[in-house]
Structures are given as C-alpha cells and as structure tokens.
Amino acid sequence: MIEDEVYFTLRAPGASEVYLVGDFNNWNPTVEKMEQSGDLFQISLYLVEGAYRYKFVVDQKWVVDPDNPGRDPARGSPLVLVAKPAGLVLETESMPEEKAPSAVQPSFRYIVDLRWNGEGDDFESDQIIDLDVSVTRERLRGRALLKTVESSWDDSDGEIDITVDRGHISTEVASLLLTAFENDETWTSSDPAPLLGETGVYRYNAGYDRRGGALEYSFSEAIRVRGLYTDHGGGLPQAPMEIAGESLEAFVSGGGADTTVYVLERGVGDSDLLAFEAAVSTEGFELGYVTRRTRGMRPGLLADITRADSVIAATGYGTRENNSADMLWARTRSLFDLELEFGYGWASAEVQELDQSTGRLDPAGTLDLRFPLPAEAFEGEVEFETSDRFVARVGYERDGWSLAADWDRMMFDFKEGMYTASEATVDRVGIRAAHGRSHWRVNGSLRYTRQRYGDTPLELLVDSPDRNPWLDWRDRFSVADIVGIDTDAYTDVSAAVVWRAADSSATGTPRSFDPVVGFEFGAATTGVFERADYTSARLFGAYPIGRRFEIMVDGRVARYDRGDWAWRETFLCGYVEFGYRYRWVDLNLGWGFDPIVFDPVINDYQDIGRSETLRQSLAGGVRRGDGPSTGGEIRSLERRLESDGTIKLECIIRF
Numbered sequence: 001m002i003e004d005e006v007y008f009t010l011r012a013p014g015a016s017e018v019y020l021v022g023d024f025n026n027w028n029p030t031v032e033k034m035e036q037s038g039d040l041f042q043i044s045l046y047l048v049e050g051a052y053r054y055k056f057v058v059d060q061k062w063v064v065d066p067d068n069p070g071r072d073p074a075r076g077s078p079l080v081l082v083a084k085p086a087g088l089v090l091e092t093e094s095m096p097e098e099k100a101p102s103a104v105q106p107s108f109r110y111i112v113d114l115r116w117n118g119e120g121d122d123f124e125s126d127q128i129i130d131l132d133v134s135v136t137r138e139r140l141r142g143r144a145l146l147k148t149v150e151s152s153w154d155d156s157d158g159e160i161d162i163t164v165d166r167g168h169i170s171t172e173v174a175s176l177l178l179t180a181f182e183n184d185e186t187w188t189s190s191d192p193a194p195l196l197g198e199t200g201v202y203r204y205n206a207g208y209d210r211r212g213g214a215l216e217y218s219f220s221e222a223i224r225v226r227g228l229y230t231d232h233g234g235g236l237p238q239a240p241m242e243i244a245g246e247s248l249e250a251f252v253s254g255g256g257a258d259t260t261v262y263v264l265e266r267g268v269g270d271s272d273l274l275a276f277e278a279a280v281s282t283e284g285f286e287l288g289y290v291t292r293r294t295r296g297m298r299p300g301l302l303a304d305i306t307r308a309d310s311v312i313a314a315t316g317y318g319t320r321e322n323n324s325a326d327m328l329w330a331r332t333r334s335l336f337d338l339e340l341e342f343g344y345g346w347a348s349a350e351v352q353e354l355d356q357s358t359g360r361l362d363p364a365g366t367l368d369l370r371f372p373l374p375a376e377a378f379e380g381e382v383e384f385e386t387s388d389r390f391v392a393r394v395g396y397e398r399d400g401w402s403l404a405a406d407w408d409r410m411m412f413d414f415k416e417g418m419y420t421a422s423e424a425t426v427d428r429v430g431i432r433a434a435h436g437r438s439h440w441r442v443n444g445s446l447r448y449t450r451q452r453y454g455d456t457p458l459e460l461l462v463d464s465p466d467r468n469p470w471l472d473w474r475d476r477f478s479v480a481d482i483v484g485i486d487t488d489a490y491t492d493v494s495a496a497v498v499w500r501a502a503d504s505s506a507t508g509t510p511r512s513f514d515p516v517v518g519f520e521f522g523a524a525t526t527g528v529f530e531r532a533d534y535t536s537a538r539l540f541g542a543y544p545i546g547r548r549f550e551i552m553v554d555g556r557v558a559r560y561d562r563g564d565w566a567w568r569e570t571f572l573c574g575y576v577e578f579g580y581r582y583r584w585v586d587l588n589l590g591w592g593f594d595p596i597v598f599d600p601v602i603n604d605y606q607d608i609g610r611s612e613t614l615r616q617s618l619a620g621g622v623r624r625g626d627g628p629s630t631g632g633e634i635r636s637l638e639r640r641l642e643s644d645g646t647i648k649l650e651c652i653i654r655f
Contacts, residue, residue, distance in 0.1 A: 533562040
C-alpha cells in the first residue's frame, strides 16, 4: 500500500475482465473493474482502518486471491488495516477464522461544485454531504449512506434534509445468503441476453432506484439458485388520464359496432419485479434458467366502445401493464479454447384491467371518460404481445486478445384486440475485438441491426425500452442507437485506443492522476455503410504535474447527416481541467462542458456527461416515425454542448 491506498493485483492469463469485490463495496461485482495490462489486472482503493474480506470476479467466476487465500477461502481473502502513527499499515497475519471481528467503518465526504457561465448572474452551485457507515460482524454485513443535497447557497435556511440515500444488510444462514436493500443491490443473471444485467441507468445493473430483498442458496459448488424481489416505488399519473371525444370521431361517424381505445402513461409507475435463476456448472460447462416478471408498469386507460341502435356505451378500465421473460441457456469453454453460448427465450406482455366504470355517448356528442372515477373493483388481463428470442455467441481469448461474434433474433407477435394483429422481427449481428498489452488497450466493435416491422402499429416500436419485454425500463441507448432507432437497417461502429503509463493503476474514479491518452470513434450508417448518418471522434488525455497536480483535456467532434431529418450539421465541444489532490482533498478547476459528472447510481463520478445529455432526446419515449422530432431534440442538445462555456470549481473532502 502507498499513502493509505491499498493496491490489489491478480495475474489471470486469458481473462477479458476482472472485478474486485468485498466488504468495502457490498460485494458488488460490477463497480470496481480492474485495469488490465497483459495478463496482470490491478486496482487501488482508499480504505479506512478495519478488517475486510475480498474476492475477484474473473469473467463472472468468483475466486479468492491465490496469494492470500486465508484459512477459509469460501469466505474470501482476509485483509486487515491497522492505524499507526505513520498511517495505515497492512497487517500480515490473517484474521482468526473462528470468528470474524466486528467493525464499524464510517466515512464522510463533502462536495461543493460552483459553476458560472459568464452570462449575467447565471451562477449555480451544488453541495453534497454524505456519511457512509459500514458494519461488519460475524455472518452479517450492513451499510447505510446518509445524504443531504442542496442545489443553491440561497437554500441554506438552517434546515438540513438528511435522507437514507441507500442501505444494505445481508446475513448468512448455513448455505443461504439473505439480503435486504434500499437502492444498493446488484443482481446480475448469467444468461447471455442477459435479462438482469447490462441493463441499468449507465449500462450496468447497479440496483439504483429499487428496494427489496434477495436470496441465494448453494446446494453445492456446482448448483445454486437465486431469487429477487424489488419495488420501484413510483406512483400514479400526476393528473387524471382521459379518453377525450376526439379519439372517437371516426367511430362515431362510421358504422362499426364496436371499437377499443387505449391510452397509457409513459413511465414505469409503481412497478414490482420478481426474478429467479437456477444454474448448474461443471468443469467447462454451464446450464441455467432465468425468469423475470415485472408487474404494474405504465398506468393507462382502456375503453371498450359498443354501438346499439342510437346508443353508444363505453366500459372503461384503469390499467397497468405486466410483462414476463424467460430464458434457457448453455455455455461451454472447452472446445478448441472457444467459449460458446446459446440461449432460447420466450416473453409476453399484457394489459391488466382494473377499476371498471361505464359511460354513454350520444351519436352527436362526445365521450369524456376519465379516471379516477367511482368504479367497481375488477381483475382481468388482455394479452397484446408474445415474443421468442434466440441468442448465440462465440468467443476466443488468449495472450491478451479477446474476440467475439454474436447473433440475436427477436420475433414479436402482436395480438388482435387493442392493436391490429401484426408481426415484427429484429435481427442483430455483431463482432467485437479487444487487445491489452503493457501500456496499450485497443478495442472495437461492429454491429448490424435489421428491423422488419411490417404493419406493426406505430406505438409498438419493438427496438425500444418503451414496450419491449426483453428490455428493462432502466435501459438507455447509445447515440448511434438513437440515430438509427426507427430505420429498417443500420450499422454502428465504435473503436477506442487508450495508452496508460506503465506504473498506472485504476483507482475506481476517472480522475486517477495517472498519465493517460485516448482516442474514441463512433459512427452509425444506413444499411451496411450505405450512408454515414452520424460520426463522432473524441480525444482526451491527462498528465500529472509533480505528485499533486494534474491537467486534463477532452475534445469531441460530431457530424449528423441523416436524410429525413432535413438538416446536417457538425458540432464541436471541449473541456480543460486542472486538478490538485493531497490525501483527503481534491480541488478541480475546469472550463467548458465537463464530461465527468456525479452519478447517483454509484454515488461517485463517471465519464458519462455527454452521453447522458444526448440521451435526453428519448426522455419522452420513442415511436416509429418519430425520427425527425428525435433528430430535432439531438440538434438542440448538441448545440447546448457546443455553446457551454461554464467555469467550474469543485472541492471534494473525504474523511
């Protein structure tokens, strides 16, 4: 360890990615990704005095530190930090195995962020104060993060609004692990889709904005089952939903005997999620099943309209949507050093009818049917969609190289009733390659998407988180996906080259104070390279000045030229920052649009500023034919990035 930083290293030949997990991050296998240099993976963390257990997750396999297995490897490798006058010291003796010591580990952080864009009195500030308390006892782990956030100095009225931002407690009973959580649980399934994992606010399943519980039971080293329940905790629509008479003008003026009208709220509502997974693993082979059930999504209103003589009657239901998805999968790693994955899944979506009410309409009048109204309790379901999915992947890893090719087909069948009966198919094929050696890391990907909608209704765009049962509501798309989302076929390409100093190591935050230079490229084209609808390039770098100072620069150029958007334009944006770090203090002074912003999912900083800004173009959902309006949203957001000349002063204090 160096100046209270604990360095973890693991040599894992052939591995593509390794994560560090332990008591210090609630055993979360998707946050602390280790930096790769050839066969060596490394990371450094600031830890406080106390006793810890930790493991490594090597390509989704949990392993103990081979250089520090301890006397009970199943519980993880032991780590003890002792406070001495000169600082923390790593204790060389292992913890007693008969009883793990109790430990309470508090940490405190204050963040203030001041911004001024030079236009009049447009001055903004954010203050964040959080207290993170972790408790470790024999077979029990717990954590609570207390937080207060203020958006302006003017709000300082003497009152402090402290909330439990997230919490986590888990206990072991024999071979059963029980967990309860508030915004602080990761549960990633092993299937190749995957149904729970690689979804999330920033493409990982961090468990933010959910509360519930989970259990895991191991029958043996080869067989395990897991279960999960979470509650989104949303609510009903802010205003009563309604079906106004304009929606029925065609029916009133026609001669049909009946029709159905359905409107819904764009949002998840107060939804619940249930998931279960069972997996069997032997040497070189895995087999599993995973299921996900989501209930109570998207509040809506459904009305069945009937005509009898001169009377038009309506039966209305307050509704929620439910969906389910299941997948059987298999994986092998023993055939010519290749990893093969196969999966078959099936899914469905239905409208759950609730709160029945009735109304009438004179042929010359209008119907104004809305909820909430005095209504009778009612329970019914109308299935409107079923789907099948096939997934296949082949991968190869050796000597720092990682190669993979995959194919994914989703087939949708929309039922007669609320919508016109129709079918749709989405095929996606892709290849990825990555190589890490010494200072360098190079990766690239190419993906082709073919979407055959046929006469699918406009509101049922299937390659969207809006109504696709295979996607989680937390899913967010890349800019290339947004550009091509409602086209019949598009190809997106990405590539990156990153150089780091030989003695660099990841610290878990973007501001690592290590010399680094990187270049990224992305593009989306119509069809297979027929026309470039979108291209972007980014160059970034950071260089330390002495031991305490650092300068960081980041620049990006983006070009849009999609035909049906009726505009083509090139955008430039950049950022420069000077940083100072000494033990528990970070000071940063920057100008431009800061790509490194505070991420509430991990309660820390992430390199997601530009991507999250541009993803706002889909904030209201997306339907087929919405391309021009989506393009207009992207245009305004790109102009915002380009014109941003904010001066930022940031201070972070940790104890």
